[in-house]
Amino acid sequence: MDTKIKAIITGVTGMVGEGVLHECLLHPDVETVLVINRKPCGVAHPKLKEIIHADFFDISAIESQLAGYNACFFCLGVSSVGMKEPEYYRLTYTLTLNVAQTLSKLNPDMTFCYISGAGTDSSEKGKSMWARVKGKTENDLMKLPFKRVFAFRPGYMHPTPGLMNTNKYYKYMTWMYPILRRVFPGSVSTLAELGQAMINAARFGYQKQVLEVKDIVALAKEDYN
Numbered sequence: 001m002d003t004k005i006k007a008i009i010t011g012v013t014g015m016v017g018e019g020v021l022h023e024c025l026l027h028p029d030v031e032t033v034l035v036i037n038r039k040p041c042g043v044a045h046p047k048l049k050e051i052i053h054a055d056f057f058d059i060s061a062i063e064s065q066l067a068g069y070n071a072c073f074f075c076l077g078v079s080s081v082g083m084k085e086p087e088y089y090r091l092t093y094t095l096t097l098n099v100a101q102t103l104s105k106l107n108p109d110m111t112f113c114y115i116s117g118a119g120t121d122s123s124e125k126g127k128s129m130w131a132r133v134k135g136k137t138e139n140d141l142m143k144l145p146f147k148r149v150f151a152f153r154p155g156y157m158h159p160t161p162g163l164m165n166t167n168k169y170y171k172y173m174t175w176m177y178p179i180l181r182r183v184f185p186g187s188v189s190t191l192a193e194l195g196q197a198m199i200n201a202a203r204f205g206y207q208k209q210v211l212e213v214k215d216i217v218a219l220a221k222e223d224y225n
Contacts, residue, residue, distance in 0.1 A: 004031035005202050006069045010056075010076040010099070012041045016115055016157070016191065017075030018165045021048075023195030024073070029203060034069065036062070042164065056095050059102055067106045070147075071202035074099070074114045080130035088130060093137045104144040111148045111202040114141055118155040118187065118213065142209060150201045151210045154194055155187035156180060186214050193220035 007024055011017030012035045024030040025045050035041055036051045036059075053062050056076070078091045096114065103110060116138055121131035124139065138151040158177045159166040180188045197211065197219040206219055 003070065005029055005071050005199065006032045006034075007071040007073055007202070008034045008036065008066065008069050008103070009073045010036050011115075012043070012075065013037055013039060013165060014075065014077075015159065015163070015165045015167050015170075016077075016154075016194070017073075018043075018163050019157070019160050019191035020073050020075055020195040020198055022160055022163060023192060023199060027196075027199050030199060034065070057098055059099060063102060063106070066103060069103075069107050070110050072100075072103055072107075072110055072112045073198050074112065077115060080133075085129050085133070089133050092130075092133050093140075096137050097140060100141055100144055100146075104146050108145055109147050111150070111205075112141065112144070112146045113150045113152060113198045113201055114138065116151045116153045116210075118153045120151070120153055122210070138210065148201070148205055149209060150198075150206060152194065152198065152216060153210065153212050154189060154216060155184075155213045156189075157194055158188070158190040160191045185217075186212070189213050189217050189220075193217055196220040 007030060009017060009021050012021045024033050025047055033047050034049045036053055038054050040052065041050060051062055051065060074096060080088050100112060116134050119131055120138060121128060121135040124132050124135045126132055142149045159170050194216055197216045200219050200222050204222060208215060
């Protein structure tokens, strides 16, 4: 990819989005980054621009600022724990598609990378509510007129040291990472590898639209320059 990456990232006040942002700010092929948040992310960098916008169901007020980007790393999401299906559907499917439809209209040459999850149900017919909703979200994103759409399905992600939004429960698990990586290589990656894989998806593409953990690890290592 000769063109530098101009990326939009959502969800950077969460662990995954912050980790992806961190990799983008480090990467020489990422020229500019626009983050869209409900609250300030607390990061300052010459590459970085931030838009504070509360309502992701109506982004018409900021639409004019979203053109001219060739990648979106969509890391905004909620846990399904304790949530009924209609609300989870609204916050996962409806919100994501609303943003993606606008971006596809403004930036048809964009690569859209969506953070899904291991165990997502592409058939949309399984017993797991969250997996069905994520599956429908993946499927309908892939129908939009982007240049490319990828769904990333990470499992356990070893956090990047020093970041602000690491899930508090990870401090009880990080010591297990070397063991988990050896015993369950198809379920474990680092957060850095996820960010690097998303950047490489925008740079080079990939042979699959749905990336499981092994694909994420493999794509993170690619460098075709």
